[in-house]
Amino acid sequence: MSAADLGMLQRPNDRLRRRRAVNRGMELLAWLAAAIAVAILGIVVWSVAKRGAGELNLDLLTKPPVPFAIGPVQQGLANAFAGSLVIVGLATAMALPVGILVAIYVNEFAPRPIRLGVGLTLDVLNGIPSIVIGIFVFGLLVVGHGQKGWVGAFALAVLMLPLAARSMIEVLALVPGSLREASLALGVPRWRTTLGIVLPQTVGGVVTGTVLAVARVAGETAPLLxxxxxxxxxxxxxxxxxxxxIPVAIFELSEQPDPADHARAWAAAFVLLLFTLFASLSARWLATRSRRKIGRAGR
Amino acid sequence: MSTVGATGEAARRPFPGRRARLGDVLLQGVAGLAALGAFVLICLIAYKVVDGSRLSLSTFGLGFLRHVGWDPVHNRLGGASFLFGTAATSLGALLLATPLAFGIALYLTELAPRWIRGPVTALVETLAAIPSVVIGLWGVIVLGPVLRDHVMPALHSTLGFIPLLGTPSATGTGIFTATFVLTIMILPIVSSISCELFLGVPAELKEAALGLGATRWEMVRGVVVPYARGGVAAAMILGLGRAVGEAIAVAQVIGGVDNLVSWNLFNGGNTLAGKIALEFQSSTSSLETSSLFYLALILLVFSLVMNVFAQVVVRRVARRQGLVAR
Structure with missing residues (x-):
């Protein structure tokens, strides 16, 4: 066998080795990308927890802020916590019923082209930047009337609507057609089938969808500014x-030069972060559970 | 979904009495109105934003888009520096986030063992749940100083011949920091859409490639990427839309410099959304307020175009892949 032949035999092996090396390298890069994402989450959560947890005490929740405080006055953010509860609660009360109705229309009544149209509408609404929603509500309700808590709630409700409707549509689509058919075959009119048979099946889904939407808008600052x-x-x-x-308070405190203000901003951020992380993780867990349950009801 | 539609057709005309029919009509009417309301809401948003910017539109016209500087005292207002800042930060963020998201999707769909996949997916999506004001707070107090003290000087001394990497900023805020913050914020959306797309690639195709002796990377490059290309473009567009519209986190870390178009990424700047967030309450004249509406109008038009475009692309890809058109 000549040297050239040997070379020919060798080459595929070399090539294979190179291809394997490239493959290895790419796999490593992909692993690294995932690790970076998880690390970023860890770093953000850790640095908020480190700075915020120490500042967290009952005064923060119960005492109002004192401007131009002289001496060691216990400052809190009670006004922000109360305001956030009211605003987010009101926003949920506005957005949720409309979202459920939209989902009912899409799943139970709308013909296919309209269904796609409503879907596109919700996606577009969801894609509008929250700052533009803020400006819109400012132009619609604030100009000439002044700022009000319920106006802020309305702005958040506009943000919530596509989220709530989307998740409701998904849950309604999971309810087995056989349930509807059984009810309709017993002579139950369509509206009672929808409200009495189909909707109760989705309670779990409504709860998860609501929790996710609340978690999402509770941290929104731009529409409230x-x-x-x-x-x-x-x-x-x-x-x-x-x-x-809370979000507006964090934003304003973070713009202040005083470290004591930063400390309160971190504490509020820690509370907000705990709430959103807890809400979104528990909603995820609930979602997989209720999905399994609805799926079982059909069988 | 098609079975739901079919029962709908069959049951559209039940025969119970008038009351039942009235109930049906009522529920359909109310629910239909709610759906119509969502559409009307978009029209109303567009109308209000255009209405608010009318004064500025008639005063400055399209020249607003070319004028650099924001001088409310002399009524010389322009949006060019904000357009520049928005483009620089969002495109930069997209440039950083796309390869990362691509790697994450690759890892989660092809490489990760099953028990890792669920938790890591959840963690990446949790990143999206962090409120933007918290990311901004972290960005301005933690990330900014780190970038200023370590990353910016290092980049400037090694790659300083590139005009983009000029003298580091003194505060740690600026276009560069904003780009980083935006990268973190759009990473989850781009990667979760990419994941879905990669999962949609038929297993037969992948197995065929592997069966022919391709390595996993060659299989991804030859089968997964061409198959998911259109969808990845849509994911990038959606990420871009998110980055362009982000106001609060950017406002916190970008430094709020209004009259500067500079190629040095370490300089301060401002974006369309950031300018609105920082300036709205302190607006002094109706012309300035109207000009802020003008900035919002630019954002709105951009987000509408991008979203419709992305949805059309996603739908076309979904149909081609034989998935259910959502």
């Missing part, structure tokens, strides 16, 4: 006035 941010320091539960909220 123009609709409910010029506020006093006393704690108020009245949505007829402008209410402070």
């Amino acid at each position: 123009f609709t409910s941010s010029i506020v006093g320091n006393q704690t108020s539960w009245n949505p007829g006035h402008a209410l402070q909220s």
